[in-house]
Amino acid sequence: MSLFSKALIISAVALIGVSYAAAPPPRWDSPLILDDFDDIYGDAINRTCLGAVKSYSVSGTFTKGSYGYWYVYSGNTGEVFNGDGGELSSSNIKTAFDEDLQCMHVKFDADPTETGAYAAIAANLFLETDYVDLSKMTSFTVKVKGSGDIRFFFKSKFFQTNKAKYSWGEVGFPVTLTAAWKTLTVLVKDIEAAEFSDAYDDGVDWNDCKDAISAFVIELAGDPTDDNTKKATEFWVDSIVFDGMTYLDVMEPYDSLTSVKVSRANLPQSAFCISNNQISYSNAASGDVNFSIVDLNGTVVSRITGISSVGTHSVALPKLSAGSYIVRMNGRNSSTRQFQILR
Numbered sequence: 107m108s109l110f111s112k113a114l115i116i117s118a119v120a121l122i123g124v125s126y127a128a129a130p131p132p133r134w135d136s137p138l139i140l141d142d143f144d145d146i147y148g149d150a151i152n153r154t155c156l157g158a159v160k161s162y163s164v165s166g167t168f169t170k171g172s173y174g175y176w177y178v179y180s181g182n183t184g185e186v187f188n189g190d191g192g193e194l195s196s197s198n199i200k201t202a203f204d205e206d207l208q209c210m211h212v213k214f215d216a217d218p219t220e221t222g223a224y225a226a227i228a229a230n231l232f233l234e235t236d237y238v239d240l241s242k243m244t245s246f247t248v249k250v251k252g253s254g255d256i257r258f259f260f261k262s263k264f265f266q267t268n269k270a271k272y273s274w275g276e277v278g279f280p281v282t283l284t285a286a287w288k289t290l291t292v293l294v295k296d297i298e299a300a301e302f303s304d305a306y307d308d309g310v311d312w313n314d315c316k317d318a319i320s321a322f323v324i325e326l327a328g329d330p331t332d333d334n335t336k337k338a339t340e341f342w343v344d345s346i347v348f349d350g351m352t353y354l355d356v357m358e359p360y361d362s363l364t365s366v367k368v369s370r371a372n373l374p375q376s377a378f379c380i381s382n383n384q385i386s387y388s389n390a391a392s393g394d395v396n397f398s399i400v401d402l403n404g405t406v407v408s409r410i411t412g413i414s415s416v417g418t419h420s421v422a423l424p425k426l427s428a429g430s431y432i433v434r435m436n437g438r439n440s441s442t443r444q445f446q447i448l449r
């Protein structure tokens with residue numbers, strides 16, 4: 107036996123030896139994730155984790171409602187592209203998300219001589235007309251990398267109400283991107299109106315806006331070291347979390363929660379475990395669950411329909427040839443696990 111194959115078997119055994127502890131059931135008091143982009147294999151690719159929760163609450167059973175969705179806008183020479191350089195629009199917003207990295211990957215461009223250029227990708231928290239109270243938020247955290255300058259900001263009722271006075275400059279935080287991933291946590295005290303805006307001059311900040319927020323936006327920002335000109339920007343964004351808040355804090359109507367049971371497929375951190383050639387999972391409420399088994403070339407080698415009723419279930423893994431596979435649990439928010447088969 108060559109050293110190589112020995113090493114391969116040892117590492118495979120180590121992997122198989124891992125017994126995944128069953129994850130605790132997801133709870134309404136889980137951290138409030140706007141989006142982790144981990145459910146991008148679903149057919150409602152532009153929906154956010156947060157939006158999925160609301161659609162469940164309203165109907166009492168899980169539906170893919172039109173809540174919490176990503177969209178793009180641009181103008182005055184500003185443009186929005188996907189990672190492959192294709193122009194993004196609402197009809198192809200799916201391509202704004204990298205399926206391998208399970209994150210957003212977008213490029214902005216604008217004529218640097220056009221001072222009014224703008225380009226952005228945004229998520230309504232629920233609907234454009236729904237204002238959400240984020241007063242309890244202590245900071246927001248986002249994983250980000252890339253090149254150029256972007257700004258995260260929150261669309262608020264305050265700016266809508268005062269649009270005659272403040273035509274732009276909604277409260278947010280600018281970031282100069284770096285090639286390596288970094289986890290950025292922005293304290294609410296650092297969220298303020300955009301520099302050079304009338305709102306900035308008047309000291310408008312998070313406290314003015316926090317109780318009525320409609321959207322989270324990523325926009326092309328000026329280079330602070332170079333006259334604030336807007337240059338081509340490329341970025342990857344992942345795991346947008348509103349720290350200090352849970353799903354309980356944003357559910358409406360709050361009272362309906364007591365009668366709503368949560369399907370783990372509908373919440374972030376849905377989970378399952380693999381052991382003894384079986385996939386085990388549990389449903390807190392009934393709802394469709396299915397699994398895809400994918401080889402390392404990305405080919406789906408098997409699809410398994412799960413049991414949809416309430417309770418803990420196990421489904422058998424099919425016969426597979428030796429190799430490495432990824433199992434995806436497909437619900438509103440999918441999760442994945444990797445495993446290896448030895449023969």
Ligand SMILES: [Ca+2]
Nearest residue numbers: 142143144208
């Ligand atoms: Ca992700």
